[in-house]
Amino acid sequence: MIRYLKIYKECIKVDFATASTYRLNFFLNCIIMLLGDIFFPLITVLIYGSGAGFEGWTVYEVLLIQSVFTMSTAIADMTFHGIMWATMDLVRNGGMEMVLILPVDTMFILMARTFSFEGIGLFAGGAAIFTIAILNIPAPSVWEWLQFLAFFISGLFVMMGIGLIMAAISFKWVGNSRIPEIFDCIRSFGKYPQSVFPKAILVFTSFLIPVAMIAYCPAAALLGRGNMTMFLMILPCVIFLLFGIFLYKYMVRLYQGVGG
Amino acid sequence: MRALKRQLNVLRAVAVVTYKEWSAYRTHSMVSILVGPVYFIVQYFIWTALFKGRTEINGMDLNQMITYFGASTLIGYLTMDFADWNLQMLIRTGKFLTFALRPIHHRFFALSQKLGHRFLGLIFEFIPCYIIFSVLFKAPLMPAHIGWTVLSVALAFLMVFYIHYILGMTAFWFTQASGIRRVFDLLSGIFSGVYIPLVFFPQWLQKALFFMPFSYMSYVPVMVFTGIFTLAGVRIDIPVIVGIQAFMVIITILFSEILYRASMRRFNGVGA
Numbered sequence: 001m002i003r004y005l006k007i008y009k010e011c012i013k014v015d016f017a018t019a020s021t022y023r024l025n026f027f028l029n030c031i032i033m034l035l036g037d038i039f040f041p042l043i044t045v046l047i048y049g050s051g052a053g054f055e056g057w058t059v060y061e062v063l064l065i066q067s068v069f070t071m072s073t074a075i076a077d078m079t080f081h082g083i084m085w086a087t088m089d090l091v092r093n094g095g096m097e098m099v100l101i102l103p104v105d106t107m108f109i110l111m112a113r114t115f116s117f118e119g120i121g122l123f124a125g126g127a128a129i130f131t132i133a134i135l136n137i138p139a140p141s142v143w144e145w146l147q148f149l150a151f152f153i154s155g156l157f158v159m160m161g162i163g164l165i166m167a168a169i170s171f172k173w174v175g176n177s178r179i180p181e182i183f184d185c186i187r188s189f190g191k192y193p194q195s196v197f198p199k200a201i202l203v204f205t206s207f208l209i210p211v212a213m214i215a216y217c218p219a220a221a222l223l224g225r226g227n228m229t230m231f232l233m234i235l236p237c238v239i240f241l242l243f244g245i246f247l248y249k250y251m252v253r254l255y256q257g258v259g260g
Numbered sequence: 261m262r263a264l265k266r267q268l269n270v271l272r273a274v275a276v277v278t279y280k281e282w283s284a285y286r287t288h289s290m291v292s293i294l295v296g297p298v299y300f301i302v303q304y305f306i307w308t309a310l311f312k313g314r315t316e317i318n319g320m321d322l323n324q325m326i327t328y329f330g331a332s333t334l335i336g337y338l339t340m341d342f343a344d345w346n347l348q349m350l351i352r353t354g355k356f357l358t359f360a361l362r363p364i365h366h367r368f369f370a371l372s373q374k375l376g377h378r379f380l381g382l383i384f385e386f387i388p389c390y391i392i393f394s395v396l397f398k399a400p401l402m403p404a405h406i407g408w409t410v411l412s413v414a415l416a417f418l419m420v421f422y423i424h425y426i427l428g429m430t431a432f433w434f435t436q437a438s439g440i441r442r443v444f445d446l447l448s449g450i451f452s453g454v455y456i457p458l459v460f461f462p463q464w465l466q467k468a469l470f471f472m473p474f475s476y477m478s479y480v481p482v483m484v485f486t487g488i489f490t491l492a493g494v495r496i497d498i499p500v501i502v503g504i505q506a507f508m509v510i511i512t513i514l515f516s517e518i519l520y521r522a523s524m525r526r527f528n529g530v531g532a
Contacts, residue, residue: 181295
């Protein structure tokens, strides 16, 4: 375990050194991500500015959901989403063998190697909108903050599960750079108040691929709308992550090399 | 006349080869059959919820809004472009030199490639998604004026291509121009009306968008499809806005040519 922590620390150091070397590119990418992050909630502001809105949800409450989603995405991008692109690239180029012969867990080393500080701009943007939103809603209690934390971590499990499933698919669907689009479109259900969707979709977003946990549930907790169902949803999140890990490791075992 | 015939033969040959080449990766295009409808479902329920207790928002009713997003997605499949990425890669790797020596303008070659690639998009993205949107979701997706819509989409096709080609040419000046591409993708996504109709923006911005290329890439053809064009509180007749779109395309083509000539003077054939 300590050895793995040391490896992870080294990988963070390497990424920091890379970012320091290519400073301009790093800052440019951070700024682009930050701007992109500001523009998306702008759509919500524009909708509410036109006098429309989701019934029972103020603009700040919707912004809260979207900012939590952004922060979750930023953490995922920084820590474990890189495995998808790395796996896709290595499988296509036939370079996966070089990773497989390393005396460490393949899944771990690919996540560690793809650690990226670039998501920090995205996180900063999300955190800024989160702060604005939180200042415009009734102050959450300590219990609500704890609920938020539990749901937010569960949401990260879902994100990680999605990342691993995407990476696992890339072993078979070689070189398809559109795989992330499939999961992005599914995740988009999690950016809005779940009350706008019909029950059939809610079952899907709550228990099958629990994307509602990424942002809606943590935000609902802060708004005092947390309930027992949300606590029950933690289990599918854990199962989803375990399924992702299992599938990825299974695909690594099946991998026969040569690229595609 | 012979020169035109020769050009058409080249165009057809390049388009057919590109079509065959990308057909090998048709499942990549077919991802849209899942992605398009899922995004459409999200938009459908969001706007249905937003229209609860209202008949119109910013002058658009629910049916119009659903048509807007359906048409926007479908037209996007026909106009999608990555000439910028391609050109930047060719310049950076030095491979552009082989094109500079050929007896064919690279921009024409790239346009022909786009035709072939988007024909594939028509078959594997546009048609299946059109059927899904119309049959499964009962989205009203019949253009109000077929002729004007086809013309406007063709102009948007050219606009998107020339704008991306211009972006690609920035690689003659910058070693790594991917940041510029990302900024443009972000801006065009928002200001072309892909995410939200432009009538939701403040009036001053809507006025400014008249003079920018973004709206002519998606918003104009989509609104021509719906049969009513409004921007900055001004309602413009369909033939007039298509005429303005054609004018903007000509301006863009001229700008592209000027930039291309300047780029050729700068090009050293080494790459970076």
